[in-house]
Every structure is written in structure tokens, then in C-alpha cells.
Amino acid sequence: MVVPEQYPDRMVFENQHGELVELECRFRPSKGNTFVQMKDGTDVQVSFDIAFPDGTPSILLGTVFNAINERGEIFIYQQQLLSFHVGAFHCLGRC
Structure with a gap:
């Protein structure tokens, strides 16, 4: 039996210093x-919940990113991070 990797996807974005950052994560369609x-009062529907491993550095809200699956295919292109939360055992984001 093959056990799937816990964080098979990758989030790729430019940080505030212009450096390319790639983080392990798992995208799951939002239920x-x-x-x-948003700050301007508009409501934006969440498409995906994103799980990150413990120790993931904080990501600025509004960061525009691409998501790459385990096959190396981009499946989310130029999406905005809507929320990011650091928990006790992992970090959670939404887009």
C-alpha cells in the first residue's frame, strides 16, 4: 500500500524582497x-483551504501565488491569499 505524502503540493510566490519562495502545502477544496x-468590505468566496506544516513562516495576506501539484502542473494561477493562521501543530491558509 502506498501512503500519500502529507503535503504533496507547493505554493510559489515572490516575498516582499522580490525573492521566489516555494513552500510545501496541501490544497483541499473548501466545503x-x-x-x-476583505478590508474594503467586499465578500470573497473561499475556493481552497490550504494546510502547511508546523514551522511555516507567516505569509502576508494578499500575496499572489501559483499552486503546483505533485506532477509539477500549475493548478492555481495568480490567486490571492485571503487568510493565514499559525496553529499549534500546523498552519492554515485560504484562497
Whole structure:
């Protein structure tokens, strides 16, 4: 039996210093109709929940990223990070 990798996907973005950053993660389609309210008051529907391993550095909200799956294919292109939370055992994001 093959056990799938816990964080098979990668998030790729430019940080505030212009350096390319690549982080391990797992994208999962969001359940239900979840919305995040932006600073300008508009509601944006969440498409994916993103799980990151413990120790992932904080990512600025509004960061534009690409998501790459385990086959090396881009499956999310130029999407904006809507939320990021550092938990006790892992970090969570939404886009």
C-alpha cells in the first residue's frame, strides 16, 4: 500500500524582497459556501483551504501565488491569499 505524502503540493510566490519562495502545502477544496470579508468590505468566496506544516513562516495576506501539484502542473494561477493562521501543530491558509 502506498501512503500519500502529507503535503504533496507547493505554493510559489515572490516575498516582499522580490525573492521566489516555494513552500510545501496541501490544497483541499473548501466545503460549503465560505466567504472572507476583505478590508474594503467586499465578500470573497473561499475556493481552497490550504494546510502547511508546523514551522511555516507567516505569509502576508494578499500575496499572489501559483499552486503546483505533485506532477509539477500549475493548478492555481495568480490567486490571492485571503487568510493565514499559525496553529499549534500546523498552519492554515485560504484562497
